Structures are given as structure tokens and as C-alpha cells.
Amino acid sequence: MRGQASERMTKSLGSLSSRCPSVEKLVITISFYSAQQVLLDQKTRTFESEDTCDFVFPCAGECGTGAFNFNASIDQLTAAEQPSVEIAAKCQDRLYTGPRSVCGCDMKCKIEATYLPAEQP
Numbered sequence: 001m002r003g004q005a006s007e008r009m010t011k012s013l014g015s016l017s018s019r020c021p022s023v024e025k026l027v028i029t030i031s032f033y034s035a036q037q038v039l040l041d042q043k044t045r046t047f048e049s050e051d052t053c054d055f056v057f058p059c060a061g062e063c064g065t066g067a068f069n070f071n072a073s074i075d076q077l078t079a080a081e082q083p084s085v086e087i088a089a090k091c092q093d094r095l096y097t098g099p100r101s102v103c104g105c106d107m108k109c110k111i112e113a114t115y116l117p118a119e120q121p
């Protein structure tokens with residue numbers, strides 16, 4: 001078995017193709033709403049085969065420290081080869097000013113995956 005020595009041992013932030021070999025493209029659309037349901041920020045990020053798997057998005061709320069990590073969700077999605085998944089979560093990072101004790105920013109996210117065609121036998 002030649003060629004294995006050239007395999008990289010990088011664990012965390014590998015490329016999409018090394019982490020999820022069956023995936024051609026991932027599109028992550030993420031929206032942040034304040035605790036008052038005002039849209040704070042919305043962005044779309046596209047990951048293709050050579051892109052680094054950086055699936056952590058900073059919270060757009062008042063905390064300035066929170067982050068949402070989609071690594072586990074993307075691993076589940078791609079392992080099952082599902083077309084998409086929707087995720088909603090609330091930032092629980094502490095606030096040290098104002099009447100609320102936690103950020104409470106609402107994060108809504110849709111992750112869409114495109115898979116490479118299955119190899120024909």
C-alpha cells in the first residue's frame with residue numbers, strides 16, 4: 001500500500017474534500033435575530049472541495065463573544081447524505097451590561113449539501 005505516507009495528519013481544519021469526501025459543495029445560510037426579533041445580520045457562505053472546514057460562526061448579538069459551531073451538524077448531515085438541515089439556537093453567552101443576563105440572540109441556519117455523483121461500478 002503505497003501513497004499513505006503522503007496523507008496529511010491534520011485533524012481539525014482540513015479541506016472539505018478530506019473531511020467529507022462525498023460532498024461537492026456546502027452552502028450555509030445563517031441569520032441572526034436579536035431578542036426583540038430584529039434581523040441583525042444574514043450571511044451565506046459556500047464551501048467547496050478545497051475550502052477549509054471552518055464551520056464556526058461568531059454571534060452577531062450583543063455578547064461579542066458567542067459562537068455557533070456546526071461541525072457536529074455537518075458531520076451528521078453528510079454522513080447521512082441528507083440534502084439539507086435547518087438549525088435554530090439561542091446564544092447563551094453572558095452579558096455584563098443591560099437588563100438581560102444572557103445574549104439571547106436567535107440564530108437560524110440552513111445548511112445545504114450537494115453530493116458528488118456516486119461512482120458507477
Ligand SMILES: [Zn+2]
Nearest residue numbers: 059066091103
Ligand atoms: Zn451572542
